[in-house]
Amino acid sequence: xxxxxxxxxxxxxxxxxxxxxxxxxxxxxxxxxxxxxxxxxxxxxxxxxxxxxxxxxxxxxxx
Numbered sequence: 001x002x003x004x005x006x007x008x009x010x011x012x013x014x015x016x017x018x019x020x021x022x023x024x025x026x027x028x029x030x031x032x033x034x035x036x037x038x039x040x041x042x043x044x045x046x047x048x049x050x051x052x053x054x055x056x057x058x059x060x061x062x063x
Contacts, residue, residue, distance in 0.1 A: 022030070
């Protein structure tokens, strides 16, 4: 069992050497893109939520 665990970690280490890691600037740029898209989607969904809540208040909750 110990040999299998050791082999797993050795193979994992070898695979990590093959990974094409992004540069710092690439990572920063892609992180900025993800954050910007997340904020844009949140605003978009929030606007639709507000709009449909408004419609519900106007048409269903008339008193």
